[in-house]
Amino acid sequence: MSAYSNTKRDTCRAGAGVAKLWVLGTRRDTHTVHGSRSGPAAVHTHRWGTFVSSRTTRRIAAAVLAATAALGATALPATxxxxxxxxxxxxxxxxxxxxxxxxxxxxxxxxxxxxxxxxxxxxxxxxxxxxxxxxxxxxxxxxxxxxxxxxxxxxxxxxxxxxxxxxxxxxxxxxxxxxxxxxxxxxxxxxxxxxxxxxxxxxxxxxxxxxxxxxx
The missing domain is CATH 2.60.40.1260 (Lamin Tail domain)
Structure with a gap:
């Protein structure tokens, strides 16, 4: 997933009702894959984006923060x-x-x-x-x-x-x-x-x- 992705929390529910993250830039046909409370994390795919589970959300957020920190370190101006x-x-x-x-x-x-x-x-x-x-x-x-x-x-x-x-x-x-x-x-x-x-x-x-x- 590129650093271009923009995120926001969505209030919809899937299966057990796990918190979701909206990821812009994904173009897919409309379909839904349901998961259970004890089963695999639910993933909902729509035409303009993808809903992913909160566990995946945390991983993505951590990767974005790490990439941002690396860019900031390399962009520091000379004294x-x-x-x-x-x-x-x-x-x-x-x-x-x-x-x-x-x-x-x-x-x-x-x-x-x-x-x-x-x-x-x-x-x-x-x-x-x-x-x-x-x-x-x-x-x-x-x-x-x-x-x-x-x-x-x-x-x-x-x-x-x-x-x-x-x-x-x-x-x-x-x-x-x-x-x-x-x-x-x-x-x-x-x-x-x-x-x-x-x-x-x-x-x-x-x-x-x-x-x-x-x-x-």
Whole structure:
């Protein structure tokens, strides 16, 4: 009997008056087989269904419940952590270098701001559309990529200051520094907000200043 079968209790009586179960989907000619209280379980067959005894009913119900439980177990969705791990394995984009301390005196000029950057590299052969991807620091300052496609085996630097986006360089258009010279973390997420990569430096992250530059 398939899982398609639908059931409902019927109040009719057969022989000794055993409780019956209506099973949809069975097409048979109309006839009745009578049973006794001590004899075989009564079975009534009609054109659109079959009446079966309560003992058979319990067996069928148990089988349906077992099948439903098995389907539920196999249909459980993956957890968020599993999704992150799978996405990380599929993606070939990573944070390859960070210039978190702009060389020279930090005078806040646009030139100085643009010497602070994070570099992303596509280590795969196929291009990756970065539309909607984000790059953020520990304080939540976030840059969102717009209309940028990173070709295979190429890199792009995300500069802090203002500028015109071009191949290999995009700009956050900020007027102040983003990355902390002492300690910070750069986190890259895709357009589904799944973490792709993370790079940390400084105190609490197993390193010092390192000359203001961090490379994987």
């Amino acid at each position: 968020a952590a599993d999704g992150d791990r799978q996405q990380a394995r599929r993606s070939h984009v990573e944070i390859s270098a960070v210039q978190y301390d702009s060389p020279g005196y930090d005078n806040g000029s646009n030139r100085s701001l643009n010497k602070e950057w994070v570099e992303l590299t596509n280590t795969g052969r196929r291009a990756v559309n970065l539309e909607g991807w984000t790059l953020a620091d520990e304080d939540g300052n976030t840059f969102t990529f717009r209309h940028y496609r990173l070709r295979g085996h190429e890199s792009v630097r995300v500069h802090t200051g203002e500028g015109r986006d071009r191949d290999g360089h995009v700009f956050q258009d900020r007027d102040e520094y983003v990355w902390d010279n002492r300690s910070d973390t750069a986190t890259l997420r895709n357009d589904h907000d799944r973490r792709i990569d993370r790079e940390s430096w400084g105190r609490g992250h197993g390193g010092g200043h390192g000359g203001g530059h961090h490379r994987r």
